Amino acid sequence: MGYSDGARTLSVVSTEPVTRQERKQRTRQGLLDAALDLLADRGFASLSLREVAKQAGIVPTAFYRHFASMDELGVALVEESMRTLRGMIRSARSNPSAYTDMIRASVRTLYEHVRAHEDHFRFLTRERYSGAGPVQRAIGFELKLFSSELAVDLARFEVLREWTTDDLHMMADLIVTAMLSTVVELLEARPRDAETDRRIVRTAERRLRLIFLGVPSWRSG
Amino acid sequence: MGYSDGARTLSVVSTEPVTRQERKQRTRQGLLDAALDLLADRGFASLSLREVAKQAGIVPTAFYRHFASMDELGVALVEESMRTLRGMIRSARSNPSAYTDMIRASVRTLYEHVRAHEDHFRFLTRERYSGAGPVQRAIGFELKLFSSELAVDLARFEVLREWTTDDLHMMADLIVTAMLSTVVELLEARPRDAETDRRIVRTAERRLRLIFLGVPSWRSG
DNA sequence: GGTTACAGTGAACAGCTGTACACTGAATAG
DNA sequence: CTATTCAGTGTACAGCTGTTCACTGTAACC
Numbered sequence: 001m002g003y004s005d006g007a008r009t010l011s012v013v014s015t016e017p018v019t020r021q022e023r024k025q026r027t028r029q030g031l032l033d034a035a036l037d038l039l040a041d042r043g044f045a046s047l048s049l050r051e052v053a054k055q056a057g058i059v060p061t062a063f064y065r066h067f068a069s070m071d072e073l074g075v076a077l078v079e080e081s082m083r084t085l086r087g088m089i090r091s092a093r094s095n096p097s098a099y100t101d102m103i104r105a106s107v108r109t110l111y112e113h114v115r116a117h118e119d120h121f122r123f124l125t126r127e128r129y130s131g132a133g134p135v136q137r138a139i140g141f142e143l144k145l146f147s148s149e150l151a152v153d154l155a156r157f158e159v160l161r162e163w164t165t166d167d168l169h170m171m172a173d174l175i176v177t178a179m180l181s182t183v184v185e186l187l188e189a190r191p192r193d194a195e196t197d198r199r200i201v202r203t204a205e206r207r208l209r210l211i212f213l214g215v216p217s218w219r220s221g
Numbered sequence: 222m223g224y225s226d227g228a229r230t231l232s233v234v235s236t237e238p239v240t241r242q243e244r245k246q247r248t249r250q251g252l253l254d255a256a257l258d259l260l261a262d263r264g265f266a267s268l269s270l271r272e273v274a275k276q277a278g279i280v281p282t283a284f285y286r287h288f289a290s291m292d293e294l295g296v297a298l299v300e301e302s303m304r305t306l307r308g309m310i311r312s313a314r315s316n317p318s319a320y321t322d323m324i325r326a327s328v329r330t331l332y333e334h335v336r337a338h339e340d341h342f343r344f345l346t347r348e349r350y351s352g353a354g355p356v357q358r359a360i361g362f363e364l365k366l367f368s369s370e371l372a373v374d375l376a377r378f379e380v381l382r383e384w385t386t387d388d389l390h391m392m393a394d395l396i397v398t399a400m401l402s403t404v405v406e407l408l409e410a411r412p413r414d415a416e417t418d419r420r421i422v423r424t425a426e427r428r429l430r431l432i433f434l435g436v437p438s439w440r441s442g
Numbered sequence: 443g444g445t446t447a448c449a450g451t452g453a454a455c456a457g458c459t460g461t462a463c464a465c466t467g468a469a470t471a472g
Numbered sequence: 473c474t475a476t477t478c479a480g481t482g483t484a485c486a487g488c489t490g491t492t493c494a495c496t497g498t499a500a501c502c
Binding site for chain 1: 263349398
């Protein structure tokens with residue numbers, strides 16, 4: 001079957017979208033990417049539907065075939081970014097070292113994921129507090145979930161076995177907050193060189209060390 | 222007390238502006254207040270010059286008599302908000318208790334100042350990370366200064382006497398970050414009752430306690 | 443008391459915004 | 473092969489945006 005095989009291979013290599021669903025999915029992703037591009041140095045609230053559509057290479061009215069509003073696009077962006085973040089903790093969990101090595105490994109994982117997906121982390125950290133819209137609510141909700149998962153992870157440690165869940169949540173929140181501020185530092189790092197990165201990473205490690213050092217002395221209430 | 226007292230009281234109460242400078246200063250403040258009002262549930266970037274002018278009760282073009290652009294208005298807002306924040310640490314420094322009492326007193330001071338100037342704190346925490354404009358740079362600069370001052374304050378403690386300045390800055394940053402997240406929690410507190418406030422305040426105290434508990438065990442490097 | 447400085451006015455502008463509507467053309471379904 | 477579905481188009485409109493310009497009335501100045 002010469003012809004048909006050749007045709008199939010060609011179509012696979014060039015990855016041309018064939019089905020209508022594929023095409024639609026592709027421009028939808030195009031809109032998300034376009035928005036993420038424009039968000040490099042501005043806030044989501046200052047983004048216009050027309051702008052995003054133009055950047056994605058479609059006419060403004062076609063936007064509505066994919067999202068009912070910019071807010072909906074924003075929420076989709078939160079979901080996409082959160083998928084990246086969850087990929088990160090999956091990586092962090094997969095190499096379960098202990099002691100201070102765990103801190104070094106975790107910060108290392110954070111560092112690499114931030115550098116690999118700067119736009120997603122920039123979006124999350126920027127929009128987290130900037131308003132009261134659906135986007136902010138979605139981020140707040142997801143981060144709370146994230147913090148809760150971390151609390152469960154913490155509970156597995158020997159020293160934290162008999163902590164109350166309330167105390168574990170407090171500690172998890174503190175860690176998440178500290179890590180998010182590290183993310184911001186990485187995104188705003190100037191100059192953009194290896195030494196600046198190393199300094200930020202080391203500071204992040206020291207922050208975590210200080211927090212963990214307090215654990216053995218902790219008495220609840 | 223009859224007439225004269227009554228007349229004086231009246232003139233004092235009505236506080237009519239007389240001089241031209243006073244009038245100008247008053248509408249300038251009106252613009253700042255108008256912006257702050259509009260910022261209750263939106264980001265600064267989504268604010269328009271016309272909107273602020275209307276809220277302040279002046280015509281759009283009169284805006285330029287006070288600020289060359291919205292960005293300039295924003296920077297002025299940062300300065301005003303920072304004055305509030307500095308007023309807070311002055312209060313905190315004025316009752317110099319020690320030990321865990323210091324933590325309770327500091328958090329108490331923070332709590333009261335946040336509740337007394339919600340709009341200023343909301344502005345600072347919201348705009349801190351949301352973009353790359355002059356406003357964000359101004360906030361970043363001021364907060365870095367703020368953190369440095371805290372580092373100096375920390376150096377006065379017995380246990381922290383021989384810490385390196387680098388370690389002190391690391392700890393100060395961690396504390397500022399934790400406190401700013403407490404500010405956000407207070408501003409977003411739902412429901413708005415005394416018990417929610419108490420819970421947030423107690424969590425803030427526990428965060429600080431955990432951080433300070435690590436101090437005696439700290440070894441630099 | 444006459445002159446000047448200047449905070450605030452009002453009309454006008456070009457450019458952007460979200461959204462309604464009727465349309466086209468090609469992938470899909472029968 | 474024909475009919476339908478539907479992602480993307482193009483036009484249009486009302487409303488908002490920042491900024492210009494010539495203006496007015498009054499506090500401040502000499």
